[in-house]
Amino acid sequence: MKPWADDDEAGRVGCGPLGPPLSEVQRPLRQLVFERVRATGASSRSAVAKDLGLSPATVGALVAELAVAGLLKEVETPRESGRGRPAVALAVRGSAHCVVGMKIGDRESTAVLADFAGNQTAAATLPRQVGPMRLDELVEVIADLFGRVATGRPVSWLAIGMPGFVDSTAGCVLWSSFLWERGEPLAAAVRERLGVPVSIDNDANLVALAELWFGAGRALSDFAVMTIEHGVGMGFVMNHRLYRGAQGLGMELGHTKVALDGALCRCGQRGCLEAYVADYALAREAVTALNWGHKDGAAQAVLLESLYDQAKAGNATARAIFRRAGRYLAVGLSNVINLFDPALIILSGERMRYDYLYAAEALAEMDSLTIQTGRPRPPIEVHARGDLLWARGAAALALSDLTDSLLSAP
Amino acid sequence: MKPWADDDEAGRVGCGPLGPPLSEVQRPLRQLVFERVRATGASSRSAVAKDLGLSPATVGALVAELAVAGLLKEVETPRESGRGRPAVALAVRGSAHCVVGMKIGDRESTAVLADFAGNQTAAATLPRQVGPMRLDELVEVIADLFGRVATGRPVSWLAIGMPGFVDSTAGCVLWSSFLWERGEPLAAAVRERLGVPVSIDNDANLVALAELWFGAGRALSDFAVMTIEHGVGMGFVMNHRLYRGAQGLGMELGHTKVALDGALCRCGQRGCLEAYVADYALAREAVTALNWGHKDGAAQAVLLESLYDQAKAGNATARAIFRRAGRYLAVGLSNVINLFDPALIILSGERMRYDYLYAAEALAEMDSLTIQTGRPRPPIEVHARGDLLWARGAAALALSDLTDSLLSAP
Structure with a gap:
């Protein structure tokens, strides 16, 4: 048996100027470095190394590769002290x-x-x-x-x-x-x-992904996004990456069941969360409450606006429709917290303009449905952003x- | 601006015999190599490199470190061909x-x-x-x-x-x-x-973790384990590691809500999955169905056994209790599938002896509650293992x- 120090394979490490070729497992490091530079806009090698917990040598090698590929460039940035030669930072070659x-x-x-x-x-x-x-x-x-x-x-x-x-x-x-x-x-x-x-x-x-690249993800490695529009969707970022599931079909929060033999969902099943929370769920109750009929999507939008106006004006039935949807939203949110324990939940989508959905009482309901550990629950942010x-x-x-x-x- | 080829940091890569010191990001590789050797029992450097998608040089360097630390050893294994010198494999030093x-x-x-x-x-x-x-x-x-x-x-x-x-x-x-x-x-x-x-x-x-180390995890990188005993628990292995959540408090499947204002749970909240499925939930219905009282844990175990015997013997009420629990278990399982899209679900725990819980009709119910993508649902395995x-x-x-x-x- 050969002594360990003579190990042939061990001796082959790092012979070339840039070390061994980047393997499958190492490739994400290159991606990490690139994404870090893109996220920060401009960053020095040493800052990237520090942010990612990598050695400066490793970052240097990866950056050199990325530059040869024409993906990164060096830019001069003024010293913070305002004196001396400009510092050299890395930036993505936008062009x-x-x-x-x-x-x-x-x-x-x-x-x-x-x-x-x-x-x-x-x-x-x-x-x-x-x-x-x-x-x-x-x-x-x-x-x-x-x-x-x-x-x-x-x-x-x-x-x-x-x-x-x-x-x-x-x-x-x-x-x-x-x-x-x-x-x-x-x-x-x-x-x-x-x-x-x-x-x-x-x-x-x-x-x-948008939050990961341009929003909350710049500061957090793990968070959940819940979208409420024509359906209820969810995206989950874990360790700076989107989690997709074994077949790429996970995170169907809208079709998790919050009641056995419950309300009918557009998917044909019963008791799905979105059958209580999505726009069509509110619309079908609005038809009854406001004594309306609706024919197409445009009419449904008008119907929802009208329901919202009525609730604002004090119509008890309209308020009760939003309140019930808000309670079920609380169930969905508490289930996400109880299962995923995210650092942050972002509620996103046009429907978030209907602030009855996340009124103080809906959030209180959510607190009462979340396991009581003595720790504060994760913060919830509302981003009423559009299709852009x-x-x-x-x-x-x-x-x-x-x-x-x-x-x-x- | 210096030309890239002269880059100081890049030039420093891989100067020592074992390359640069292992950084924080690289440390999990060493762990991965060690765990791979432990999982396989005995494995050659090249097999470990292939399994993990790492270069042989990287594996060689990591293995050398692990050997110096006294954690791995070399063992001789016979060639598969039965001829020639024995091959050298790696194994964990059990002692x-x-x-x-x-x-x-x-x-x-x-x-x-x-x-x-x-x-x-x-x-x-x-x-x-x-x-x-x-x-x-x-x-x-x-x-x-x-x-x-x-x-x-x-x-x-x-x-x-x-x-x-x-x-x-x-x-x-x-x-x-x-x-x-x-x-x-x-x-x-x-x-x-x-x-x-x-x-x-x-x-x-x-x-x-036990499944990851000694069971299904040897072949799979992502799977869910659902435990049904005095409560309903869940563990989730993702990319060969346990997922814990931001505060280490995730996977509380037993306290996800399957009904608004539903059955009372031991945690004090209402509508928790375990308030329909756990042993105490079955026991409190058994008290009514069998007209019994129960005082302590031992009596509860006897009560559950009796309920199970009655169901086996054809008692309609006893059967209905298990059937309802099975339906709610189906809700919990379908929610896990709809959210996590695992490659496998393992049902574990003593209570899995009560096969009414996962009878054909409960599994059919689960299929009817899982999103219909046209793909087969993940397989479900029942492991009725004990405390060991x-x-x-x-x-x-x-x-x-x-x-x-x-x-x-x-």
Whole structure:
């Protein structure tokens, strides 16, 4: 048996100028360094090393690779003291690539164009016919919107978010209320139509990605995002990365059951959280309360606004509808806390304008449903942002997948 | 601005014989290598490198360090071809250390002694008085059991699992039905009494750890374990590691709400899953159904056995009690699937002997509550193992924390 110090393999470590080739396990470090630089805007090697708990030598090697690939550049920043030579910081080469992020929405679709540093350089929206479409129709809508936002510029990656069960890895929409058929290979169809690499994802994941890249994620490694719109979605960031589940189908908070044999959900099952909280759930109660009928999506929006106005004006039935939805939202939130113990919960979506949903009494209800450990519950932030945020999240996905693709190339 | 090739920091990579010192980020690699060797029993450097997607050079360097620390050894294994010199494999030095794992249970407590390779070398049990105790009383129970299993041998680490809200990082029991007071510093108290480093954890986490070390985790990176005993617990393994949450208080599946204003739970809240599924929930219905009274834990066990016998014999009320509990178990399982999308769910605990809980109709109910993606749902395995498994999980925690401590030392 050979003595350990002579070990052949051990002796081979670090012979080349940049050390051994980066392995599969080490590759995320390169990604981490790149993402750290992008997140901070401009950062010195030593600051990146400190932030990530890496040795300066490791960061130096990774940065050199990223620079050779044309992805990072050096910029001069003034010394904090204001004296001496300018310090050298790292920054992403924004001009290196251009990506498009797109959110297919219920009534309109939104797209943004972003540079490689994540800066938004253009945006466009397109009204959408409410209701399901054929795959080829959806591909044309996407191509139309793509043309409007890209206006002929070369695009390196396109990412698309939509509601439903989306297998991001396979690029396949398993089910969505926007498509007639199940299991549609949307990513491949769009790639073929536009000649651009395409990623797709569930839209709630994109909101979590947007927060990770441009919002709360700059300071936190673990947080949950709950979206309330035409459905109830959830995205979960763990250790600075999106958690997707074994088949990429996790985080269907809207279809967790909060009652056995409960209210009917659009998915056909009963007792789903969104059957108590989503816009269609409020709308069907509003029809009864306000003695209205509603025909299409536009009418439903008007109906909800009217219900909200009535509640504000003191209509007891309208208030009770929001109060009940708020109580069920409290159940959903407390279940997220009891299971995931996140550092922060972000409530996101247009519907968050209906502040009855997260009124003091709904939050008190949530506190009464959360396990009592003697510790403060995680903070809850309300971000009533529009579709642009979702599209920016899609751009983040495009940048992330583009970077992965660039950095895994030999 | 200096050209990249001359970059000072990049040039410093890999100068020493073993490359740069292992950083914080790289330290888990060393742990990964060690755990891979322990999991496989005996494995060659190249097999470990292949399994972990690491370069042979990196594995060689890490293995050399682990050998110098006395944690790994080389063993000769016969060539598969049966000819030539024996191959050299790596194995954990079992004699390097000795740990104790302990599960504090409702009616008895169990401990195992394990060597550094995870082999169980002794076991002991001690009956426990049902009901809450003072901290000093619990410490004496633990010391008594520790003495019976260690019998004077030097122990490097002790890990203890118990039900309740346990902050493993702080070594603090925030709440448990076994202790009168909240926020008890159990780990520090036991460490002071025994002079041994101590870790504590929620007992469901330990079952997940036991599966990770000795069961399903050898083949899978992501799975959920659901325990059904005096309560309903959950452990979740993600990327070969236990997920704990931001404050170490996640996975309280038993206290997620499956009904608003529902059945009363022992935690004082209403609608908790365990208020429909746990033994006390079945027992309180059995009291009504069988027209019994029950006074203490032992009587409750007899009551449950009687209820089960009645159900087997065709008693419609007894059957309906199990059927309802099974339906709520289905709600809990479907919520786990809808949220976590695990590769496997393991149902564990003594109560799993009551096969009415997971009868065909309960599983069919679960299928009807899980989102329909067109993909098969994750497999569900039933492991009706006893307290010994939980204690082995505690031993795994002890080994894990001991290894962390050894490998993070300078």
